[in-house]
Amino acid sequence: MSNAVIEIRNLSKIYRDFWGRKKVQAVKSLSMDVQKGEVFGLLGPNGSGKTTTMKMLLGLLFPTSGEMTILGKSASDVSKNEKIGYLPEESYLYRFLNADETLDFYGRLFNMSAADRIRRSDELIEMVGLGKARRRQLKEYSKGMTRRIGLAQALINDPELVLLDEPTSGLDPLGTREMKDLILRLKAQGKTVVMCSHQLADVQDVCDRIAVLFQGELKVLGRVDELLEMRNETQMRTSSLSKEAEEDIRKVLEKHNIKNAQFTSPRADLEELFLRTVRESGERPGRRFSAEEIAASGKGGNA
Numbered sequence: 001m002s003n004a005v006i007e008i009r010n011l012s013k014i015y016r017d018f019w020g021r022k023k024v025q026a027v028k029s030l031s032m033d034v035q036k037g038e039v040f041g042l043l044g045p046n047g048s049g050k051t052t053t054m055k056m057l058l059g060l061l062f063p064t065s066g067e068m069t070i071l072g073k074s075a076s077d078v079s080k081n082e083k084i085g086y087l088p089e090e091s092y093l094y095r096f097l098n099a100d101e102t103l104d105f106y107g108r109l110f111n112m113s114a115a116d117r118i119r120r121s122d123e124l125i126e127m128v129g130l131g132k133a134r135r136r137q138l139k140e141y142s143k144g145m146t147r148r149i150g151l152a153q154a155l156i157n158d159p160e161l162v163l164l165d166e167p168t169s170g171l172d173p174l175g176t177r178e179m180k181d182l183i184l185r186l187k188a189q190g191k192t193v194v195m196c197s198h199q200l201a202d203v204q205d206v207c208d209r210i211a212v213l214f215q216g217e218l219k220v221l222g223r224v225d226e227l228l229e230m231r232n233e234t235q236m237r238t239s240s241l242s243k244e245a246e247e248d249i250r251k252v253l254e255k256h257n258i259k260n261a262q263f264t265s266p267r268a269d270l271e272e273l274f275l276r277t278v279r280e281s282g283e284r285p286g287r288r289f290s291a292e293e294i295a296a297s298g299k300g301g302n303a
């Protein structure tokens with residue numbers, strides 16, 4: 001028995017111009033599956049067919065050829081969309097509604113009761129961190145705030161499958177971290193997530209598997225950890241070594257015919273530095289940190 005939530009077979013999409021002439025082949029005989037409970041990343045340069053693929057899955061665009069099954073139903077069967085959440089690339093929310101009204105509006109579309117709509121809105125607004133801005137009209141929202149209300153809207157129906165088209169675009173590093181945590185929370189709840197992103201670090205952090213598209217064709221498909229593992233190298237991590245210890249280890253390595261081993265301090269990534277600075281600035285306002293202090297307070301990566 002397959003556990004696939006999405007099955008795509010030989011999917012192609014050709015956009016035609018007004019006279020029916022072939023303009024662009026956006027997707028070329030794409031075949032892939034997405035399994036229940038996984039976070040799946042669709043990568044590829046601009047114009048490689050990611051958004052087109054998502055829209056076909058939702059039944060918003062018709063494929064030129066090929067088959068798709070989503071949650072056991074055909075892509076053209078819109079009843080399946082009741083169990084799907086979608087965060088589009090560009091927001092199409094009503095600019096004159098506030099966050100509460102927006103979620104109430106979408107809740108009504110899904111025939112939720114008034115009590116359910118209120119409970120679910122409160123939960124989602126809290127979850128995406130818009131508590132303070134919930135009564136402001138969306139036209140006043142910043143890019144990141146718009147992304148957050150978009151996500152809340154996508155989750156209003158408590159979907160089993162969530163399609164996120166560039167969820168972290170426009171978010172600051174703090175918002176990005178929160179968005180990634182939200183995605184991991186959805187996964188922990190057993191939801192299936194498919195996301196497109198150009199932020200490769202984000203993809204690496206949250207996705208179990210990825211597909212790379214290039215001009216509509218599938219080029220790479222696999223588990224992120226397997227694709228990125230450098231099997232011909234070994235990395236060892238300890239607290240910092242003295243010069244003597246380093247020399248001793250070099251001798252042992254030479255005995256095994258390993259030369260040119262590199263000893264360096266691991267680097268925290270910029271995300272880590274940014275988050276730490278923001279956190280510590282909140283705790284001690286009006287203070288500026290020296291590079292040494294930042295380096296000393298850093299534990300490096302996840303350690």
Ligand SMILES: Nc1ncnc2c1ncn2[C@@H]1O[C@H](COP(=O)(O)OP(=O)(O)OP(=O)(O)O)[C@@H](O)[C@H]1O
Nearest residue numbers: 015023024026044045046047048049050051052053
């Ligand atoms: N409505 C349309 N009419 C004609 N061509 C289109 C249409 N929408 C997309 N295309 C073309 O299809 C191709 C794939 O576009 P798509 O939006 O799926 O790419 P994408 O991978 O999502 O890119 P990006 O990373 O920029 O969002 C592009 O060549 C684009 O010009």
Ligand SMILES: [Mg+2]
Nearest residue numbers: 050051052089
């Ligand atoms: Mg796109």
